[in-house]
Amino acid sequence: MVRLEGTYTAESKTQCGTPQGSPLSPILYVLYLAELLNQDRSLRFGYADDIAIYRASKSVESNVTMLKRDVRQVMRWGAENKVAFAPEKLEMIHLSRKRNTNAPSIRVSPELTITPVTAVGDEQPALRWLGVWIDRKPSFKRHVAERSTKALKVARHIKGLAGVRFGPPAASLRKAVVTCVQSSLLYGSEVWYGGRRKPSASHGYNRNRLVSTRLGPLIEKTNKVMVLAARGVLPAWRTAPTASVLRDVGLPSGSTALEHARIRFALRLRTLDAAHPLVRRLETPILPWQRATKLRCADTLIPHAPRPVLAQPHFSPGCSRTDPTEGSTKEAAAEQFNTWWSQLSDNTITVFSDGSEQYKDGAKLVGYGYAIYRGQSLVRTGSGAINSISHVFDAEAIGALKGLQCALEIPRPLDEHIWMCIDSTSVIWCMRANASNTSQWAFLECHALIDQFKVGIRWSPGHMGIEGNETADELADAGANEGRMDDDRSAEPTISGIGTTARALADAATSDWWSRCLTGLSASYRKWGLGYSIVEPPELCLPRTLLHRLLAAPNGSWRLRAIP
CATH class of the missing domain: 3.30.420.10 (Ribonuclease H-like superfamily/Ribonuclease H)
Structure with a gap:
């Protein structure tokens, strides 16, 4: 049945659902769910057909009362507009930094009760939203554990594909690590990683002091996955130092990869349209007693530049789409x-x-x-x-x-x-x-x-x-x-200019990590003065047996060509 204003068509049975990726999906979304979200744009948000309702108060009991009213309003709107919501897909979580574990349910009706998410065994209860696991604190420990476990499975599989003297070329395995391991491991890192330091929450003379974010255990989990993946790529003995393995394979450590992701996120914030939700959050003035969030701290990494706008495609009159050189020298x-x-x-x-x-x-x-x-x-x-x-x-x-x-x-x-x-x-x-x-x-x-x-x-x-x-x-x-x-x-500044600034920040983060690691390497290794960059070394294309012999050469004499 189709409703247009106050007119309804006759009911008819549908032969099939909307195909995945069909252009009809956004049209249906605009016709149906957009109206529901626009009723309260500050407390309702969604992505495709997923809707989230948010409430904040000083107690979970007050939150439950307000959420009950919101859910009933949504259900009433759905009944009026012939939209059904799947009860089995309704999830809820209470976010609080308090130590008590009080988590009351929402009794919407005698037939519908929404209970907080639970966990199996020793897992931390968390709600999954767009691939990010949000726990009660939120500390994002569950999210890092989930992403690390998933990436670790792929890293172990890659390590099992090759040995010291057999297996695919190291260059191919490195591409697999970058594509499958690193991208999976860093998914959602912009949410939980804001650097190793943050502004202090205390008042008085300590207000502007930087304190630790206490993310060391989470960073170490990501680092273990990257190290295991790097050792699977390179045909080196297990006794090879971790820093030299990462350097020879051209992969970042866990901490460096997280810092690079944070810098990329900061650059993306500069290129978003002015109507983007993140931009609106950045434009909200921060009160004197408030502490800068991860979003605001990332925003300060890169200089401001004029934001690009969403413009329609343009074709100048009389200007063809042919190559300006027309193939001439x-x-x-x-x-x-x-x-x-x-x-x-x-x-x-x-x-x-x-x-x-x-x-x-x-x-x-x-x-x-x-x-x-x-x-x-x-x-x-x-x-x-x-x-x-x-x-x-x-x-x-x-x-x-x-x-x-x-x-x-x-x-x-x-x-x-x-x-x-x-x-x-x-x-x-x-x-x-x-x-x-x-x-x-x-x-x-x-x-x-x-x-x-x-x-x-x-x-x-x-x-x-x-x-x-x-x-x-x-x-x-x-x-x-x-x-x-x-x-x-x-x-x-321009977008291309701040892009260069972002690359310089990433290079500085890489150099800082390498400088700290050099102190733990042997003097015979340090004397070569080798640099470190996150690019694919050309020697990874060599046969695995030959590459192993090069890596095992005494004192790394084959690396002479890599001296800057």
Whole structure:
């Protein structure tokens, strides 16, 4: 039966359910469950067809009373809208840090009673929500135990596939560890891992002091799984030091992997849409007596950048989806461009733009420049700098926008074209079609101007003697060195820039762990001065027997080539 406002259709039996992954599923969700969630968006939330109701008070008895009223309201709404809820799938848990174990049930009706979740044996009672096990405290000990057990089974299976002298190539086993073990082990780590230190909950002079998060036992569980998986990949004796095994296989330790996951989560927070629930939580002001949560602590790891917006797909008029180079070499394309440009009329405006990224006295400088020609005569130029937490791609996008805005101020016939001449094919792709997340605002403003005015885009190969491109390149270098920034979004960091910051933080976490481990290795090993990076070493592609002999070489002399 279908209901539309106050009209009902005749009832009919369905022949089958909605297939898994069917496009009909989100439509049904919008038609049915969205209305239920929108009745109270602060205390109800859901994912697909799973709904959660949340209440907070000073006692579990008050919570039970309020939850009973909420569940009855949901059941009443379901009866009115012909939506049935499976009683056997209803679960409940009381979250409290108090030591008492009082956990009353919810008696919704004589036929329905919701009891708190229980556990078998010594397991900790916990409720599973979207793959994360939430216990009463919540300490997430059950979650780490579940994820570690699942990943440990796969790690033991991988270890059993190969020995010191037999088995698949180490490179293949390493891919299996990264794909099956590490991803399973770290699932949901953003919820429970917030670093080894956190702000103190005490008041007074100890308020801003960092204290331990007491996550050592949980981190050690993840570390044991990663070490076992690494030993299964590498054909080394069991007496090989753990640090050297992880280094030779290019895998992170448990603590390093958790820190990397936290940094990735912090970067993701910077790229979420402004309407995302996590962003709304970050925008809520924190009171003076409140302690920063794991979410807020992760948010402080990486600088702010303009958030990308959810924009519709864009296709510039007259711009095809073909390769901007059209399959030509830079030399041939430069010759064709010069021929085309020399034949333009005196009223045609061409905008050449370029970006520059350079280092001076250890400081990073990023800037843009543009040169505007009417016919073959230079009429206007401009340059400037952008935030140093960015890249040349951002500079080229912003420079193209600034140049186009300046060109539109020049008087010209209404039917005359403006040509944007850009030497970066990546920027051209984003100008023609969908904008990238980094410097998205610049691309979106260009899209609006391109759709409003007669603007064309053409590839002008860089460093090929094209007059306008060479001029724009010199202006970009000058703009980066001058350091003058406009008072707009070009003065803010970009998504690509904070991505580099995140990678630097991950590299620093890896280096710190390796520095601590080096003190426990032998002097004969330390003298080689080996570095440590989480990438696949090329020697893992060797046959297993040969790789074992290399690893067993005295004093690790084969590692000489790895010295930075």
